[in-house]
Amino acid sequence: MSGILSSIAGAFRSPAPRQPRYIGADDAVAIDGWLMGGSDKGAFSIDQLMELAGLSVAQAVAQLYPLGPRLDKDANGVKRKRDNERVLVCCGPGNQGGDGLVAARHLFHMGYAPSVFYPKESKGEIFPRLKKQCENLGLPLIAPPSSGSSSFPMAADAQDVAFRRAMDNTDVILDCLFGFSFKPPARAPFITVLDEFKKTSKPILSVDIPSGWDVDSGNADGTGFTPDALLSLTAPKKGVRAFVESGGKHFLGGRFVPDAVANEFKLDLPEYPANGSQVVDITWRKEYRPASTSSRVAAWTSAVLPRTRAPPTASIPTSGGSSARIRLEDPLALLKDELGSLRHNITSLLGSKHPALDTIAKYYFQAEGKHVRPMVVLLMSQATNGLSPRWTDVELRERGREQDRREGKGRGVDEPLEQEDVLNDDNPSMMQRAKDLLSNPLSILSSSPSSSASSSSSTDSSLNLLPTQRRLAEITELIHVASLLHDDVIDLAETRRSAPSAPSLFGNKLSILAGDFLLARASLALSRLGSNEVVELVASVLANLVEGEVMQMKGNMPNRATPMSPRTASSSLAATDPSAVAAASLSGNGPTPAIFEHYMRKTYLKTASLIAKSARATTVLGGCGALQGWKEGERVKDAAYEYGRNLGMAFQLIDDMLDFTASAAELGKPGGGADLKLGLATAPALYAWDEFPELGELIERKFEREGDVERAKDLILRSSGATRTFDLAAAHSQAAIEALHRLPESDARDALEKIASDVLTRKK
Ligand SMILES: NC(=O)C1=CN([C@@H]2O[C@H](COP(=O)(O)OP(=O)(O)OC[C@H]3O[C@@H](n4cnc5c(N)ncnc54)[C@H](OP(=O)(O)O)[C@@H]3O)[C@@H](O)[C@H]2O)[C@@H](O)CC1
Ligand SMILES: [K+]
Structure with a gap:
């Protein structure tokens, strides 16, 4: 009996307190290359990695913005919306956009009502298939018609209007626009999208790096939006350090990295939960040892680290959060x-x-x-x-x-x-x-x-x-x-x-x-x-x-x-x-x-x-x-x-x-x-x-x-x-x-x- 209990407890045990290394854009590309390299390397296909990455995105949404209970129909027989039900998945033209399309499919199967904004067609044979899988589920999709289709392309301003309407009609926004290959500044049609992200008060979960931020230096010029939460894939990027260490909600996903590559790139990854979850909550804790860096952002950050407070959560948390916190004898000190x-x-x-x-x-x-x-x-x-x-x-x-x-x-x-x-x-x-x-x-x-x-x-x-x-x-x-x-x-x-x-x-x-x-x-x-x-x-x-x-x-x-x-x-x-x-x-x-x-x-x-x-x-x-x-x-x-x-x-x-x-x-x-x-x-x-x-x-x-x-x-x-x-x-x-x-x-x-x-x- 106690064995069963301890294995159940083990399944939900929180990971060892460890902050993975922040990696630069170069390392991210190299790791990606290794994972998809031939028989002497990772031997993964892009489909496999994207499936796991997209699943982790959907699981992060489910943990951060849990779907509310099913509700009875209202007096007029109209179905009532569940909390956090509507997720607007914004997909870019690179592989991160593919993660978004996969996530939308998983979210649908989890009971959410995702819609997809996919304003620019991607290169690569996998993308039309991922898009088709979303269409097959009947997910609302704002996208230009596939090339080769006989329909007129959607006018850019019509796309903007549809996007704004979708922003108004969502509970949660998923930022799958750009990942580690983004080079600022953003170009059309994404400029308006990033502007809307800045204006909205709805929660945004960013994947890998908030879109528009420089992968290595982050939001140092302060012109980018700040997400509500971040899901890093494989390992956090250098640019998110300030966000992470000021207590921003932070998950890690991409449970496909073998020890060999983790060791080679000194990633220092935490354990994922034994219950098979594809994500682990690594929101900054003061026990995490500081890693060295020379960037200007990091210097500010280390000067202002919240050394004495529990990390804040996404919405205003009520009391009772960190029960393990040691109270100071004289807090006025x-x-x-x-x-x-x-x-x-x-x-x-x-x-x-x-x-x-x-x-x-x-x-x-x-x-x-x-x-x-x-x-x-x-x-x-x-x-x-x-x-x-x-x-x-x-x-x-x-x-x-x-x-x-x-x-x-x-x-x-x-x-x-x-x-x-x-x-x-x-x-x-x-x-x-x-x-x-x-x-x-x-x-x-x-x-x-x-x-x-x-x-x-x-x-x-x-x-x-x-x-x-x-x-x-x-x-x-x-x-x-x-x-x-x-x-x-x-x-x-x-x-x-x-x-x-x-x-x-x-x-x-x-x-x-x-x-x-x-x-x-x-x-x-x-x-x-x-x-x-x-x-x-x-x-x-x-x-x-x-x-x-x-x-x-x-x-x-x-x-x-x-x-x-x-x-x-x-x-x-x-x-x-x-x-x-x-x-x-x-x-x-x-x-x-x-x-x-x-x-x-x-x-x-x-x-x-x-x-x-x-x-x-x-x-x-x-x-x-x-x-x-x-x-x-x-x-x-x-x-x-x-x-x-x-x-x-x-x-x-x-x-x-x-x-x-x-x-x-x-x-x-x-x-x-x-x-x-x-x-x-x-x-x-x-x-x-x-x-x-x-x-x-x-x-x-x-x-x-x-x-x-x-x-x-x-x-x-x-x-x-x-x-x-x-x-x-x-x-x-x-x-x-x-x-x-x-x-x-x-x-x-x-x-x-x-x-x-x-x-x-x-x-x-
Ligand atoms: N190994 C892993 O961890 C795995 C990583 N995965 C995921 O892949 C992501 C990296 O994918 P990636 O390399 O395809 O690039 P990503 O950043 O999605 O898009 C780049 C594209 O965006 C565009 N673009 C760039 N700059 C722009 C600008 N200023 N303004 C406008 N557009 C701009 C440009 O496209 P173009 O305009 O040339 O068509 C460019 O090609 C990674 O972050 C993770 O999410 C998982 O899928 C699997 C496992
Ligand atoms: K992103």
């Missing part, structure tokens, strides 16, 4: 190196030629802050990078940009788009870098490890981050500090982080101007990220901060609330109904839900919006953007946003609670009901009002009369206001964690989870 360079980079973003502005702008950055916002951006980047099928494109483009910048050939995130004299970008801290680059590009290349680690484009960290994401993290801190400068003026705060506040040292006017200056610097840096979607998100945060501040200034009472634009007023966070509030305070009853909603809305605008939208923005930079053509990207963006939003709410609620429960010394700023002195009633006061209706009167007059603050504080401390505020914060912290759990497991996700739970236990 992931950011140790990042935070040092963050501070340095912010200082260099801030420089102003005017000494007063320079000093005050940098003042709050010199004190050790917690940097929660940038931490969230960096960790969210790490937790979601690689999920988008567009990731490899995005990553290679950014690495290329950085490489060019280092070589003095182009612009990185530090370089202006406009002429500097037009921008009048007089930033001494930054100019030196720009000058160095222009006069001596090598000075950047040869800089010491510590100085290069401090560049925003550093790739020294073990994290898999893009330079634009690091810059976004810095921008969030600039915006946050700008809002602190403005807040401290409005709140008349005398201290901040246990030191004199900026207004008390430099005066209100300079503090406001310095805040504006930080926002201006942030806007400039934002424009250089190259994403309108990100600009839109972050610009709306700036508006939110001001709206929130004005709401706070006007107090809790909606009859004092600022008028809202019709659009804002109709949102879920709409302003409260003034009559409801007036009634509540006049009747001496507790706060109405509308009053509470007003407070929650203000909290979102003032605190949560920045964290939520920057967490969302970083997933856009990582390839989940609205225009990047990956539908599932919306779900990743939403998860990031909900996490940030709930974390921000929990964070502010705890802040408001600590104002009553912690001492000023613990807080490093005024405590002990400081908000009351400012006329503000936060969550603890509102909950206390619910228990002590007499508080309503004090809140209504903003604790203005002598003794109001002390009386209110006493009532609040006797109430369960602090406890209920904590409970509400805990509910938001939990909601943040639930949003996170929609993302795949990773160390970065653990770290984000830790931030969301630690928020509840913080003392300052």
